[in-house]
Each structure stands twice: as C-alpha cells, then as structure tokens.
Amino acid sequence: MSFIKFSIAALAATTTVGNAYQLVDKFSGPTFFDGFDFFEDADPTHGSVAYASRLTAAPSKLIGVVLNADNSTPSAYLGVDATTITSKRPSVRLTSKKSYNHALVLADIKHMPSGCGVWPAIWMTGPDWPSNGEIDIVEQVNGNPYNIATLHTSANCAITGNISSGHSPLFSGTLETPDCDVNSPSQSKNAGCGIRAPANDTFTIGNESCIHSTAGSAFNAQLGGIYATLWTSAGVSIYFFPRDYIPSDISSGNPDPSSWTSKPQAVFSGNGCNFDAHLKDLQLVINTDFCGDWAGTTWEADGCAASTGVATCAEYVADNPKAFETAYWLFNSISVFSNETATD
Ligand SMILES: *[C@@H]1O[C@H](CO)[C@@H](O)[C@H](O)[C@H]1NC(C)=O
Ligand SMILES: *[C@@H]1O[C@H](CO)[C@@H](O)[C@H](O)[C@H]1NC(C)=O
Ligand SMILES: *[C@@H]1O[C@H](CO)[C@@H](O)[C@H](O)[C@H]1NC(C)=O
Numbered sequence: 322m323s324f325i326k327f328s329i330a331a332l333a334a335t336t337t338v339g340n341a342y343q344l345v346d347k348f349s350g351p352t353f354f355d356g357f358d359f360f361e362d363a364d365p366t367h368g369s370v371a372y373a374s375r376l377t378a379a380p381s382k383l384i385g386v387v388l389n390a391d392n393s394t395p396s397a398y399l400g401v402d403a404t405t406i407t408s409k410r411p412s413v414r415l416t417s418k419k420s421y422n423h424a425l426v427l428a429d430i431k432h433m434p435s436g437c438g439v440w441p442a443i444w445m446t447g448p449d450w451p452s453n454g455e456i457d458i459v460e461q462v463n464g465n466p467y468n469i470a471t472l473h474t475s476a477n478c479a480i481t482g483n484i485s486s487g488h489s490p491l492f493s494g495t496l497e498t499p500d501c502d503v504n505s506p507s508q509s510k511n512a513g514c515g516i517r518a519p520a521n522d523t524f525t526i527g528n529e530s531c532i533h534s535t536a537g538s539a540f541n542a543q544l545g546g547i548y549a550t551l552w553t554s555a556g557v558s559i560y561f562f563p564r565d566y567i568p569s570d571i572s573s574g575n576p577d578p579s580s581w582t583s584k585p586q587a588v589f590s591g592n593g594c595n596f597d598a599h600l601k602d603l604q605l606v607i608n609t610d611f612c613g614d615w616a617g618t619t620w621e622a623d624g625c626a627a628s629t630g631v632a633t634c635a636e637y638v639a640d641n642p643k644a645f646e647t648a649y650w651l652f653n654s655i656s657v658f659s660n661e662t663a664t665d
C-alpha cells in the first residue's frame with residue numbers, strides 16, 4: 322500500500338517536470354559563435370562559395386556582433402564577402418557542437434540573406450546522411466518571398482494524413498512533395514518532403530488577424546520574427562511568429578507549444594513515417610551558400626537571368642560583390658529547449 326502511494330507521487334512529479342520545456346542551450350550575444358564549429362570543406366552542394374574558418378571569418382568581418390539601440394543583448398551577425406570579385410565567394414557555415422534528439426528550437430531572426438544568387442538556410446542534420454535524417458527549417462533561394470521547410474530521410478518515410486492537393490487543415494503551407502526519402506523514385510533526386518509557406522501568411526491571435534511574410538526582403542522589413550521548430554516522436558512542426566506577434570510564453574522564456582493558437586506553416590506527421598527511426602542525433606547548421614544545386618539550377622525559373630541581365634548564377638555572384646552587402650543573418654538568439662530528461 323505504502324509502495325503504491327510512493328509510486329504515484331513519483332510519477333506525478335516526473336510528469337510535471339516533463340511537460341514544461343526547459344532551456345538546454347542558448348546561443349546569443351558575444352558567445353553565440355562558441356557553440357558552433359566552422360565548416361571549412363568544399364561545399365557538398367557545389368555552390369560558388371568558400372566557407373571560412375573562425376580565425377579568418379572574424380577579422381574579415383564575415384561574423385561579428387551588432388549592438389542594438391535598446392541596449393538588449395547584441396545580435397549575432399553572419400555575413401558574406403561583399404568586396405571581392407571571385408568565383409568562390411567567402412561565407413560561413415556553422416555546425417552546433419552539440420547534437421539533439423527531440424527538441425523545441427526557437428530561432429529569433431532579425432534579418433536573413435536574400436536576393437538573386439543567395440541560398441541561405443537554417444537546418445538540422447545527423448551523421449551518416451541520409452539515414453539519420455535532415456530537417457530544413459528556413460530555406461529560400463534567389464530572393465523568393467516564401468519559406469520552404471523540408472525533411473530529407475532514407476526510404477519509408479512519407480507525409481500522409483488529411484492532405485488534399487497539398488493542403489491540410491493542420492498547416493498553412495502547401496505540401497509540394499510528400500516522400501521524405503531522398504531517393505524516392507517518384508520525385509526529383511533529393512527533393513525530400515517539402516512544405517512551401519504562403520508568401521503572405523495569415524493568422525489570428527485573439528481578435529487580431531495578422532498578415533506577414535515568411536522569408537526574404539519583406540520578412541526583413543518586418544524585422545523578422547521567431548521560427549519555432551517542435552520535434553517530437555509524432556513528427557516535426559514549424560511555426561513562424563512575426564516580430565509583432567510573438568506569444569508571451571516565448572517572450573517570458575517559458576515556451577508552451579500547447580498554448581499556441583496560430584496554425585504552423587508546416588507539419589510533418591502521419592502514419593507514413595516512424596520519425597524516431599528517421600531523425601536522430603541532429604546538429605544545428607546555419608549557412609549562406611550561393612548558386613550550386615538549388616539557387617544555380619533555378620536561376621532562370623526564379624527570374625534572376627531576366628532581372629540581373631546575367632545568364633548564369635555563377636557569373637553574377639563572381640562579378641557583383643556589392644550585390645551581397647545585405648546577404649547577412651542577424652540572430653537575436655537561438656534557444657534549444659527540451660521537455661524530456663535525457664538529451665544529448
Ligand atoms: C513534450 O511535448 C510534446 C509536445 O508538446 C508532447 O507531445 C510530449 O508528450 C511532451 N513530453 C513529455 C515527456 O511531457
Ligand atoms: C480533413 O480536413 C477537412 C477540411 O479540410 C475536415 O473537414 C475533415 O474533418 C478532416 N478529416 C479528418 C479525419 O481530420
Ligand atoms: C504580400 O503582401 C504585400 C502587402 O500587402 C504585397 O505588397 C505583396 O505583393 C504580397 N506578396 C505576394 C507575393 O503576394
């Protein structure tokens with residue numbers, strides 16, 4: 322009898338702790354870069370880029386901190402070279418030293434790179450790709466005014482459920498390709514399962530309705546906002562909260578996804594994937610690439626050949642350094658939370 326009472330009390334305590342999200346890591350201010358390694362290899366996606374080491378990046382002003390007028394914690398700056406004519410434009414690609422299993426990731430972004438030739442991304446990737454999977458949280462090419470969130474996995478992981486012509490009552494975006502398998506025979510190579518956000522997304526908090534932009538220069542004009550990624554056994558949901566509509570539980574440092582009333586822009590869920598078997602030990606990555614396998618191949622389709630008058634992405638990026646003065650990230654912070662006791 323007393324043993325049973327003891328067990329129930331212990332279970333109740335565990336449940337209370339488990340439900341609340343606790344801060345695991347916060348990257349911000351002058352120490353933002355300490356949590357990351359700098360990737361210096363040749364770009365695996367064949368871009369017109371040269372990724373710099375931390376020792377080179379700081380004096381070349383590819384990274385730094387930017388003071389804020391309101392004296393809040395300085396924002397972390399990740400830029401690119403905007404002065405040199407070169408076929409491999411200097412930039413940075415950061416990989417978190419820690420890896421995660423299930424998490425709530427809040428990326429408070431004030432500015433993102435955008436424009437013809439630019440391919441910026443915030444993503445999570447595991448060892449032995451694609452067997453441990455990849456979550457692309459923020460990704461956009463050639464200045465397109467919408468975000469595309471994507472999972473890349475090995476075989477037997479697809480997004481199913483209540484989806485009709487790409488639309489679902491669960492999310493505001495459009496599912497463009499349902500199979501997360503990078504080698505899916507029915508999709509182009511490495512497409513993965515991708516959900517494209519509306520350029521102008523809309524949601525309601527209380528009695529206020531808000532229209533906002535999910536990427537690109539209009540996103541920067543609204544001073545960005547917070548991309549929240551909720552990764553559980555049930556899948557991955559990606560929410561975006563524009564600067565003026567950040568829920569109070571996030572502002573106060575006690576995020577509670579169950580209280581968020583606005584629709585996520587993307588939800589990867591359903592019985593077509595065992596998410597725990599396909600997403601493991603993921604590290605956070607932030608980078609700005611140029612051209613390559615995505616921005617380079619859609620250069621004409623995205624209207625950049627017409628708008629720049631230059632036939633190829635690689636030529637444009639090599640010859641026009643000044644075009645990339647605004648191709649920078651500014652992060653107020655990136656915070657990783659967990660509601661589970663064991664995270665590594
Ligand atoms: C953590 O939060 C997720 C999403 O809100 C929930 O599905 C899960 O049950 C929670 N886990 C624990 C241990 O409370
Ligand atoms: C599927 O979505 C439609 C609206 O798009 C809704 O009416 C219906 O109830 C949903 N079905 C399920 C099983 O969720
Ligand atoms: C988004 O909304 C703004 C403001 O209403 C408008 O100027 C812009 O053209 C819209 N963008 C798209 C892609 O519809």
Ligand SMILES: *[C@@H]1O[C@H](CO)[C@@H](O)[C@H](O)[C@H]1NC(C)=O
Nearest residue numbers: 524525526527528529530531
């Ligand atoms: C919206 O709600 C607020 C607070 O509840 C109220 O003060 C305001 O008048 C409402 N606005 C409209 C248009 O209903």
